[in-house]
Amino acid sequence: QEHLVQSGAEVKEPGASVKVSCKASPYTFTNYYIHWVRQAPGQGLEWMGTIRPTTSYTKYAQNFQGRLSMTRDTSTSTVYMDVSSLTSEDTAVYFCTRECPACAKFDFWGQGTLVTVSS
Amino acid sequence: QSALTQPASVSGSPGQSITISCTGSSSDVGGYNHVSWYQQHPDKAPKLMIYEVTNRPSGVSNRFSGSKSGNTASLTISGLQAEDEADYYCTSFTSIHTYVFGTGTKVTVL
Numbered sequence: 001q002e003h004l005v006q007s008g009a010e011v012k013e014p015g016a017s018v019k020v021s022c023k024a025s026p027y028t029f030t031n032y033y034i035h036w037v038r039q040a041p042g043q044g045l046e047w048m049g050t051i052r053p054t055t056s057y058t059k060y061a062q063n064f065q066g067r068l069s070m071t072r073d074t075s076t077s078t079v080y081m082d083v084s085s086l087t088s089e090d091t092a093v094y095f096c097t098r099e100c101p102a103c104a105k106f107d108f109w110g111q112g113t114l115v116t117v118s119s
Numbered sequence: 120q121s122a123l124t125q126p127a128s129v130s131g132s133p134g135q136s137i138t139i140s141c142t143g144s145s146s147d148v149g150g151y152n153h154v155s156w157y158q159q160h161p162d163k164a165p166k167l168m169i170y171e172v173t174n175r176p177s178g179v180s181n182r183f184s185g186s187k188s189g190n191t192a193s194l195t196i197s198g199l200q201a202e203d204e205a206d207y208y209c210t211s212f213t214s215i216h217t218y219v220f221g222t223g224t225k226v227t228v229l
Contacts (some may be wrong), residue, residue, distance in 0.1 A: 035218070044122065044223040045157070045165065045208050061217055062120060073184075095164055102194035104153030104212050112164055 002028055004096050004110035011116045017084040020113045022096035026110070027051050029077035035106060036070065036081045040092040051079055051097070056058040086117045123148065123209055123221035130227040136197040139224045141209035142190060147219055149190035153212035156185060156194045160205045168207075169194060196226070204228045 007021040022034060028074035036048040051070040058070050069082040083090060094113045097106040124142040131137040141148065141156075148154055154172045157165035161189045167176055169185035172192060192211070196203055209221035 045210075045220040047125075047210070047218040047220055059216060103170070105155050105167055106157070106165070107167050107176060111165035
């Protein structure tokens with residue numbers, strides 16, 4: 001059964017880093033790209049970047065260059081998204097989602113992880 | 120990369136048809152057929168409704184249809200139902216091999 005299961009909510013202070021995980025089914029991990037999308041409270045969706053789990057190739061949105069990192073653990077079929085130098089503007093729900101290679105469609109989504117940045 | 124432009128809100132009565140526009144540029148919407156649409160109910164993850172401009176995934180009602188002309192893509196919902204009340208987002212692949220979402224449209228069923 002397909003799944004994307006994300007880690008739980010986080011509360012961080014400004015300037016800290018946060019690491020959110022997304023555990024995929026082995027089939028998804030092997031055959032799909034994983035993307036991260038975030039949504040600030042009451043705001044729209046924002047594409048952050050993508051990782052190809054089999055090769056570790058990454059592509060990030062220009063807005064996040066330098067403070068966003070995506071990695072993967074092949075032994076557990078888990079993808080990680082790490083954001084550093086957090087500010088209150090990073091308070092959002094972070095979603096992982098999958099795309100079959102070059103399909104340009106996000107057909108399955110994780111449940112979302114709320115990250116709150118507050119002092 | 121600037122967000123694609125959508126109307127903030129669209130409304131219609133049950134049974135009517137509504138259309139949501141999504142305007143970008145030749146570097147995204149106009150340059151590729153990689154446009155998809157997502158429905159999002161409050162506190163839920165987005166759901167894929169249309170991909171590759173016009174294609175509907177299995178399980179999505181045929182009341183939802185997509186099209187594109189130039190730099191503007193559109194989502195039409197026909198036979199509007201109460202359950203269609205949600206936020207809708209378009210997204211497009213871009214010339215720098217990233218993705219960009221639209222600003223989002225709140226659909227209200229009167």
